[in-house]
Amino acid sequence: MSRETVLNLAILAGLLAVALTAHLSGEPFLVTLATKAAILGLAGVGLNLALGYGGLVSFGHAAFFGIGGYAAGILASAAQNYEPLMTWPLELPGTTSMPIIWATAVIAAGLVALPIGALSLRTGGVHFIMITLAFAQMIYYFAISWPAYGGEDGLSIYVRNTLGTLDTMDPLTFFLIVFALLLLVLGLTLMATRSRFGLALAMARQNPLRLTSMGVRPFRVRLTAFVLSAMAVALAGALYADLNRFVSPSMLSWHLSGELIVFVILGGVGRPLGPLIGAALYVLLESQLGQLTEYWQLPLGIILLLVVLFARGGVIGLVTGRNANA
């Protein structure tokens, strides 16, 4: 096993251990923090597929995070208020079943990501950054001004959604659900990056001309990566809505897109578990600095700036001392 693999296993075991010990020592708040780190890490893993492996610097992934969140919020509030989701052309009830919510979130985000990706990928580089940001902003303003689903105030989910007979309101149970999904998505991401698609994606980033000469259109590979990445982020969004039992347009804000990028870079770009450690660090910093000062984003900004300027491989790069080869 390489040093990075050992580190990766240690990170996953560490997160699980934190949640378990916190549960046993009766600190549900810590379990919730670990759950938050796992969910944001999952979102980061999703973004990493586009950003790290594909080299597509999307500054608009909050859109998909929010779409996932709203899928959970809209379905659940319809079911909890006993109102049909829609009455025309066919009557659809809401639901509180997690698997159905997850599937809806993932499919909805994929359907939105397809046109956004297709339009944004007509350009590259700095255009791509600004355009993805602009599209996410469009969805953000839409969510604020569309009154049906709470507008600026957001939507509350009174009771956490259900998964079989599990007690999802129990912090540890919910953490384990999130952790299992995180492992699943990590596994799928690893498989994808090692497949023909993953190799084509890496080549689309490194040398698109060469990929074209092999008879593969970079556009399609990139679009696939963009859409898959959006779907993973939407799953995280649905879980995040369930964690807080609340969705609001802030899940769609550009600030969140920035934070997702921060997770990926803080951990190390193109590392499978980089986003998880980045998210965990971020949550830790947020809770620790937040206790010290009301203005915790000031030291956070300074730390981030120092990481960008001086620690280019992120935390995993610092620990393993090697450049990402993804």
Add this chain to the structure above:
Amino acid sequence: MTATLLIEQVLNGLQFGTMLFLMAAGLTLVFGVMGLINLAHGSLYMVGAFAAATAAAATGNFLLALVAALAAAALAGALVEILVLRRLYRRDHLDQVLATFALILIFSEGTRWIFGSFPLYLDVPQALSGTVRLGTLTYPAYRLAIIVVGIAVALGLWLLINRTRLGVQIRAGEADREMIAALGIDIAKLYTVVFALGAALAGLAGALIGPIQSVQVGMGEPVLIMAFVVVVIGGIGSIKGALVGAILVGLTDTLGRFLFPVILGAFTDPSSATAIGSALASMSIYILMALILVWRPTGLMGAH
């Protein structure tokens, strides 16, 4: 709907457009010359607005407030360029995005620390507090003055870039940075000057908008994103494109907010017409951007 009302909305759109132009000009200049994407441009706008509000509160003179805004934003811009951004020109855009995102956190939280969370207010200067009669329309003199300032700045920038020595250096820097360094021009100093110039324009925009909106932390962010849309539409690196894009976006946004509810009102009841109309209007500039991208992926005047 009367013609007078429509003209008033067109003027509002122009005023918004000129303000966006002041923001977008700096962004596009910095990108064109240094290849840097600067998310913290909205923070410089905020710095300008806070400096103006503070100076106005201390002296009661709006012109002094404008000077303070220009100076504070240019100084903040120059400092940021020398301390941080200079190290990022050779890095990829991802590092630039992250570093300037960190700068936003630092600027916003630092401002909240110094000034608190409550908004500051900036009064419209006495001389411009009245209205101007244009035919049947009475229009606030201050908003008209913003349009005039915007046009003057656009002209000034055009003269600066096409008619001065500094302008020649800026254009040369866009085309070939090794070559102008070889010709003995201190490129590091040139970059600082260009960045400070862009920052000063953002600060001016912030100070001008201060009397219309409240001066508060985070005020730069929505404007920044609209300025991005302007830059994408106009073509990155093109000042002329920024002007055309800014007017287009300003008019589309303002007229959309005015017209969509009116048009929809003909089909549905007033309350849902207002709701759907405002939702559509808030998306309109992004739809405009998407349409222009389909037609011309590098923007209306983009060369890159």
